[in-house]
């Protein structure tokens with residue numbers, strides 16, 4: 498299971514559900530972030546059912562959470578896990594909005610733990626995105642500030658706002 502600091506973070510944001518977190522944790526692999534050769538494994542993967550429509554399974558990979566930086570990366574991947582979990586056995590399309598909430602919760606965690614070291618690490622992660630070719634990251638960065646300002650500890654609500662923005666709509 499995830500450590501206390503991580504579960505407390507999600508409890509604070511009304512996102513903790515024991516069954517869901519157990520499932521996510523059972524579908525997670527861990528790496529040692531101190532080993533640079535392993536870092537490329539961090540991320541998430543998901544699979545569709547045979548008919549290619551419904552989300553069938555997913556797997557996360559994250560570092561062992563031993564400090565602020567690794568906790569930040571865990572939070573990012575767990576937010577992906579929450580999205581996947583909520584869509585299990587449901588229709589799920591690859592969408593450009595997929596990185597926005599993980600990036601939002603990263604920012605929230607940094608805001609709650611504003612040490613110079615964590616801020617500079619978060620900036621480093623962001624700087625890698627500006628070179629990244631995947632649109633979902635660029636989209637996520639572009640709406641993060643708006644989502645952050647609209648966020649009131651309600652995942653479902655902010656998730657809907659994210660989808661709306663993704664379709665070119667407004668926050669309202």
Ligand SMILES: [Zn+2]
Nearest residue numbers: 573577596599
């Ligand atoms: Zn991500």
